[in-house]
Amino acid sequence: MSVYDDKPWLARYAPGQPAAITVEFDNALAMFRSSVERNPNGDAIRYFDGRISLRELDELTDAFAAALLDTGFTKGDRVALYLQNVPQFVIAQIGTWKAGGIAVSVNPMNRERELELLLRDSGARVLVCLQSLYRDVAATVLGNTDVQTVITTSELEYQTRNDQRVFSGVERISCEGTLDMAELLARCAGRRPPTVELAPDDVAFLTYTSGTTGPPKGAMTTHRNVVFNAQAYRDWIGLGQDDVILGVAPLFHITGLVGHIAISLLIGAPLVLMYRLDPTLTIETIRDERATFTVGSITVFIALMNAPNADKDALASLTKIYSGGAPIPPSTVKAFQSTFGHYIHNIYGLTETTSPSHAVPLGAQAPVDEASGALSVGVPIYNTIVRIVGDDGQDLPPGEIGELVTSGPQVVAGYWNKPEETEKALPGGALHTGDVGYMDENGWFYIVDRKKDQINAGGYKVWPREVEDVLYEHEAVREAAVVGVPDPYRGETVKAFVSLRPGRTATADELIAFCKERMAAYKYPRQIEFLDEIPKTVTGKLLRRELRAREQQKQTV
Structure with a gap:
C-alpha cells in the first residue's frame, strides 16, 4: 500500500x-559523549534543588564504570537497576555502558518473587537498588541469584530540599554487606575506564515485558534501537x-528509558x-x-x-x-x-x-x-x-x-x-x-x-495468570480467573473471580490484602467477585472471555 x-x-x-x-550515532554512549562535548556545563539532570551538569554526569559515570570493572565485570555482564526516578538510575545506566555491560530495568514496585525471577532470568551480576528496597525486598532473595555485588543508594542524594510530599518517612539506612554508591563514586572519582567498543547490535538494556504470551520476557533492546527512537522523538517533536x-514516566519503563533518558542524552x-x-x-x-x-x-x-x-x-x-x-x-x-x-x-x-x-x-x-x-x-x-x-x-x-x-x-x-x-x-x-x-x-x-488476555492498567501490563497464581496460594481459594474491567481512571483495572474450597471462608478484602502483600501495586486485584463455579470449557480451561462478557453487559445496563 x-x-x-x-x-x-x-x-x-x-x-x-x-x-x-x-x-547519526552507532550507540547510545556515543550520542551522550557528543552532548558532553557540545555543552559540558549544561544541566544533564535536575532533581529538586540539585543540579548535575553534563560534565559531572560524564565524570560520575566514569567512576561507576571503573568501580564495576574493579569487581571483575566484563563486557556483556548485566547490571540490574532497582530504583525509582532518581539521578542514580541515569548514572548507573550510562556507567554500565561504559563498562561494556547491559542494564536491566527492574520495576521498583516488584516484590520478592518478581525480583528473583528477573534477576535469575537476566543472570545479573550486579544489583543497584535503593537502601529501602534492599532492606525490605532484595536482601531475602539474592542468595538464589547470580548477583555478586550489591550497590545501595538513597533517594535523598543529589538534593537538599527533602520535600515531604515524596520523602515523608524516608531516611538513610545502613545496608550491611553492600557497597554504598556515594562512597564508591567518591573512591573512584577521577578514574577513566578503558574505552569500550559498542556495536549498533550490542544489547543496551533488557526491559522485561509480559508481551503477548505470558511470563515476563527480557526484550533485548540494542543500541541501534535506542539511538533510532531517541532521534525519532527529537525530529518528530522538534526537540x-x-x-x-x-x-513523569517511570525510568524503568521503556517510555522513561527512551522518551526521557535517551532523548535527554541525545539532545x-x-x-x-x-x-x-x-x-x-x-x-x-x-x-x-x-x-x-x-x-x-x-x-x-x-x-x-x-x-x-x-x-x-x-x-x-x-x-x-x-x-x-x-x-x-x-x-x-x-x-x-x-x-x-x-x-x-x-x-x-x-x-x-x-x-x-x-x-x-x-x-x-x-x-x-x-x-x-x-x-x-x-x-x-x-x-x-x-x-x-x-x-x-x-x-x-x-x-x-x-x-x-x-x-x-x-x-x-x-x-x-x-x-x-x-x-x-x-x-x-x-x-x-x-x-x-x-x-x-x-x-x-x-x-x-x-x-x-493481557490487562492494561494505567499503562502497566498485567498478565492474568500471574495474579491467579498468587490467589491460588491462599488456602481458601479453589479456583480463580482474572480479567481486566473498565476503570474511569486507569483505563482498565484487575478483577478476580474466585470460588472457595468447601468449608473455607474468605472475604474480598482479605484476598485483596493477600495479593497486595505479594505483588507490585499495579497488579493486585481491586475487585473480587465470588462464584460457586467459574465457567470453563469441557477440557477445564477457564473461560475468561465469558467473564469479560458478563462485565460488559453490566456496563450497558
Missing part, C-alpha cells in the same frame, strides 16, 4: 518531515538543547526528576523549571487536572505533550486542553518497539473513530512499516480490522535466552504485536482490542 511506502500523511499532517531519517524534559537537554509522581509537586516543578516536553500515561494528566493547584499559567511552558501506554478517552484530551490550553498528542508503541512505532505529528489533532469512539494512536513514524494482517497472515485493506505487525529500526532483536518466544513473536524480525486495530484511508491507525 502506498500509505506504508510513500507515507503521504507526512505531507498532509507534518509538512517538511521526511519519510525516513538517517541515524532541542533548549527544551526541558519532565520525567543535551536537562531531565527533571521528582523521585515519585505527586500531582501538586509536578505542577510546581513544571512552573519552576519551565518544562517544555513530557510523555507519560494518561493517568498522569488526569491527576494533574484534578490537583488542587491545577493552573493554566503554571503549565504555560509545557507545549509538547505526548501520552501513551494506555487508551486515551477523547473526552480527557478535551478536558485537559480546556484546563491548561495544551493538546495531548497520542503516541503508541510497545517495549518491543523501543517506545514509539506510531505518533500524532506535533500540532496535528488525532481523529476519533465514529463507531467506537476510539482516539487514533497516530501514524507510523520514520522508517517504520506497519501492516494490518488477518488470521491468514495476509495484508488487509484500510478499514479492515486485524493484528498490527510492525517492522522498523526500533523493533528489538528478540527475547533474552528465549529463541522459541522470539521466533513466535518476531518471525523474520517483524513484530506481531498482539494488538488488534485498523488503518483508515488517510493512514491513521486505531487500536480497537487486544488479541490476548
